[in-house]
Amino acid sequence: MRDVPPTVLRVLVCGILLVVPSCALGASPAERSGRPPAAPQGVTAAAGSATSVHVMWNLAAADPPVAGYEVYRGTTKVAQVPGTEHMVDVTRLAPSTAYVFTVRARSAAGAPGPPSRRVRATTPAAVAADTTPPTRPGSPHGRAVGSRAVQLSWTRSTDAVGVASYDVYQGTSKIHSVGGGQTATVVTGLRPGTAYSFTVRARDAADNLSAPGEPVRLSTAPGSDDGRGTAPTAFRAATHRADGAYYVDLSWVPPKVDGVITEYGIDLDGRAATSLVWGGTPPRGTATHSFYVGRDPGVTHRVRIRAKLPDGTWGGFSPERSVTTGS
Template sequence: MRRVPLRAVVVCGALLVVVSCGWGGQDTDGGGRLPTAPAGVTAAAGSATSVHVMWNRASGEPAIAQYEVYRGTTKVREVPGAQHMVDVTRLKPSTSYAFTVRARDADGRLGPPSERVRATTPASAAADDQPPSRPERPRGKAAGSRAAQLSWGTSTDDRGVASYDLYQGTTKIHSVDGGQTATVVTGLRPGTRYSFTVRARDAADNVSTASEAVRITTAAGSDDGEGTGAGTAPTGFRATTHRADGAYYLDLSWIPPNAGMIDGVITEYQIQLDGQPATSLVWGGTPPRDKATYSFYVGREAGVTQRVRIRAKLPDGTWGGFSAERTVTTGAARP
């Protein structure tokens, strides 16, 4: 199979298309590849003085040994390679901060920085010692073998809820913005029983009591090998090609994941060709909810066969599961 070299940034109406062929780490003099830039980086204020930064696992050979988190150009935290989140503390209230993450492998080689993400801390609340109310009506379900979808009722606070903290047992595993009441927890093990609770936090770092526990058992086996369940994958995925003005285009259509359980709208997708990221689609306007379509240039040569699949970036910044994979050949008759 052949990869079509693509490198462009195109704006088409309200749709921003980012195409790249440089997703693997660069070769080094010592052989092997540098760690890739961590993807799926998100930053959300946890309180007036803290921001929760989270990212997806980076790839590298040898394995990733640690991650470095930067505030602007200043390194503020280092965490082990098995950890993909951190709380950056001792920040100023009502201040905007920019964060990036870099991966370092076991040989000490530092990969490129991630995409820069921003978060603004809320104003401090003077003499606030009243915690938010307990999150009620927590619900959840397994999303395949490696993820779970969780939701909960809105907490109340006299100064407003700044964030919600998610716990697996007694360990904090994630935080989301105070306006979000659902998320997807990824990186779980197949066929395993988990217990999750939620706590609300206000800008003064007052924390509510824990919600009732939600107990979920992930499906046995491995559904996609990417750490995220198939329940978050686009469905009805179709791929064909057409020729126009001497060039071939790949035509895709799919039904977006059901965002009802994850409290948000899907605005970004990643398309993979032959198992490698090729294109990111970002809707700047109102994204489609019922059916999405997209067509993009893949070259002028007939008879080029490629495997294609797609996945969505969920509202909490993590990647959902991959769609079914389709195989298409330029110049071939449509089925």
């Protein structure tokens, strides 16, 4: 089958021209399996101890599915996990050291995709002869956020030197990790209508692990809301014309989560267009943003938005809105 040249979407945001190629049209599943997957999104890295860093990313939605992910420290591959997993602890690191990590996906045919954006983490200083674990996190509680996420919070643990991170467990499996200064998180990617039991443990720089806090038992809502419980609300879209060009104007209310949301991802016509990062204090009420979409009238665009949650994972998408330039 002859490849159809990809179309290209050009979006100018904050003075930067973003070029986003579309998928080739008409490819069979076998042909698509040989195409490299896209770069993983939502990559974060946080020190778990003086000698480890917890790296997380969003599972890629691909057809066919991603076969695996590779994690790099600088240019060195340090971990490889199946395509169904989205985090790994990178160990045997040096204390008081800054590291850079990237993640890349690999297709079933072995084709590697491009690397993700670079993320940085610095391990804390080692503490000599520290064998005392932190106290266990107190007063754990939570609530279901729609059908695919839960929000957990707890009170701080104490440690002779300081808590480096908190690990979240589902049953006996570690599923998440946040920095030692954080006492709340949103766990996403859950199944609708399912009962879960979560516990939280504190970890110090010497890798001592506390006893688990009391379990938090929660059930996600039945049905599927596609993560709407963590999506921006009151989302609106319109267009305006200025200096011969057309702009899409967005407004929304940030989702209610513990912490401040500083970044949003904007999809235009079914493709990731750009990330919006607040340079100053992000609004807690209605937020607004405009971006350039071209100079032609009568062009219809579809747009939606999602928030990067305080724990580094992406929330659900808002409803999609359609706008037409010049209407």
